[in-house]
Amino acid sequence: MLKLYDYELSVNCYKQRLLLGILDVPYEVIPVDFFPGWEHKSEAFAAINPLGHIPVIDDDGYVLRDAHAILVYLASRYDPSGRWYPTSDPQLLGEVAQWLLFAEGTTNTASAARLHDNLGYDFDIEAVRTGAHRLFRVLDEHLWFAERQQRPWVCAASHPTIADLALFPDVVLSEEGGISRIDYPALRRWTDRVKRIPGFSPMPGIFPATPASTG
Amino acid sequence: MSLTEVSAVCTDRVILDRWHPISALAETTPVPQRTQLLGAAIAHRRVGDPEPEVWLVDDAETPDAGPPLPVLVRYGYVWTSLGDPIDLFEIPEFDEPDRRRLNAGSIHVATSAPRAVENFLDLGHFPYVHTGLLGAEPHTEVTEYDVDIVDGEIWATRCQFFQPQAAQNASGGQMTQYTYRVPHPYCVLLYKSCAIDPTRRDTIGLFLQATSPETCRAHNFLCMVDEESTDTQLRRFQQLIFGQDKPILENQQPKRLPLDPRVETPIRADKSAITYRRWLTELGVRYAVVPAD
Numbered sequence: 001m002l003k004l005y006d007y008e009l010s011v012n013c014y015k016q017r018l019l020l021g022i023l024d025v026p027y028e029v030i031p032v033d034f035f036p037g038w039e040h041k042s043e044a045f046a047a048i049n050p051l052g053h054i055p056v057i058d059d060d061g062y063v064l065r066d067a068h069a070i071l072v073y074l075a076s077r078y079d080p081s082g083r084w085y086p087t088s089d090p091q092l093l094g095e096v097a098q099w100l101l102f103a104e105g106t107t108n109t110a111s112a113a114r115l116h117d118n119l120g121y122d123f124d125i126e127a128v129r130t131g132a133h134r135l136f137r138v139l140d141e142h143l144w145f146a147e148r149q150q151r152p153w154v155c156a157a158s159h160p161t162i163a164d165l166a167l168f169p170d171v172v173l174s175e176e177g178g179i180s181r182i183d184y185p186a187l188r189r190w191t192d193r194v195k196r197i198p199g200f201s202p203m204p205g206i207f208p209a210t211p212a213s214t215g
Numbered sequence: 216m217s218l219t220e221v222s223a224v225c226t227d228r229v230i231l232d233r234w235h236p237i238s239a240l241a242e243t244t245p246v247p248q249r250t251q252l253l254g255a256a257i258a259h260r261r262v263g264d265p266e267p268e269v270w271l272v273d274d275a276e277t278p279d280a281g282p283p284l285p286v287l288v289r290y291g292y293v294w295t296s297l298g299d300p301i302d303l304f305e306i307p308e309f310d311e312p313d314r315r316r317l318n319a320g321s322i323h324v325a326t327s328a329p330r331a332v333e334n335f336l337d338l339g340h341f342p343y344v345h346t347g348l349l350g351a352e353p354h355t356e357v358t359e360y361d362v363d364i365v366d367g368e369i370w371a372t373r374c375q376f377f378q379p380q381a382a383q384n385a386s387g388g389q390m391t392q393y394t395y396r397v398p399h400p401y402c403v404l405l406y407k408s409c410a411i412d413p414t415r416r417d418t419i420g421l422f423l424q425a426t427s428p429e430t431c432r433a434h435n436f437l438c439m440v441d442e443e444s445t446d447t448q449l450r451r452f453q454q455l456i457f458g459q460d461k462p463i464l465e466n467q468q469p470k471r472l473p474l475d476p477r478v479e480t481p482i483r484a485d486k487s488a489i490t491y492r493r494w495l496t497e498l499g500v501r502y503a504v505v506p507a508d
Contacts, residue, residue: 009455204457204461204462
């Protein structure tokens, strides 16, 4: 069975749990004592990922690291609809790649702020918060204009893609890093839409969606 | 509330003259680590074995030196004090040889230490916040329980709740019996029926390090009867639960716990919370609370 090296409070691990739940793929969690045990930095774990970070998957001997790479693999391997990672549409695929790279930016800013505020990681907190706001402003404007064109998702499709799942957790948990979303109304509406995707599962800190305004 | 008042060092003697947790012993390092206690910048490092050093950082230019503070190593944690500390409370089961004693994670929370204590005492939120684990609808009733002050500590007994998965090693739902204990203004313990041995009880503690009047660091303490689960599994379960509580805690206003009984309207299930607030008032605690007077 597919194995996920996982830490409950990790946003990048949660992205995998979220996609696997939506695709209804059974998997086995291998818990990693990320905090306070620092198991991901241990010698034993270096054999699994020499970079010393999680998530990592082991799919019947095929080992893959890095959150967004794993999303690409899981969607390509386990989504028969081909929608979550739309390889048949070059422009849409380009957009997905663009926003996956953007999500690396929110990992380095919004996630970093959260690790600083929750677990006491040593980051320049003002710098990472400022960086997160810069990215959130861009994403909020993008989603605002997309809504004007009747497009509810990050990429120009009628359905969500892995780009939505890659961006969602850092946005929805940003307050835990002291990053207010009060100025980003389109972000709020979009996070509610993500929460209503069939098969959606939360993680600690994420509340269920508010009731939909239309039936 | 002005910034000066939030960042000011504590002057409350009741709180100053206590031991406060500042780190799990296992997480101390030879390299000094800085933290904050009661508004004061402090630092600690491991020297020799096992006694760490703790000092007050009174000069930002020389963070690695400063006036030494008292040190106590207990229950796997390093405790210190900015005053003349009274004895730390006892946890007799900590010395039982087959117990699993674990530091399950120290997590910063943007609320006061007493808010975190009060939330820990509350059974009523289980079905809504810890759905499918510590509670589930429609089993939402908090039945009558007793709260007493015994030897200067709060004890809530005869608490019980239906739980779908009461612990990492629980299989299936069970009525779980709880006893709660508040032996320190910022520390709280619970004793709950053990999933594998009905004659014994697991001990779970939350030791709060009040970093400022409106922020704290929650040290999750486990002292379990469980031969099966790995440390990683035990920590994972505890952090899942605490991670669910955290956003609820951080959304409570005001962040300091109001002690005036007229400020917030309690229900019957809040009996231990009401006692906790009254007990803090009787102790004369003024730090991290909104006093009644």
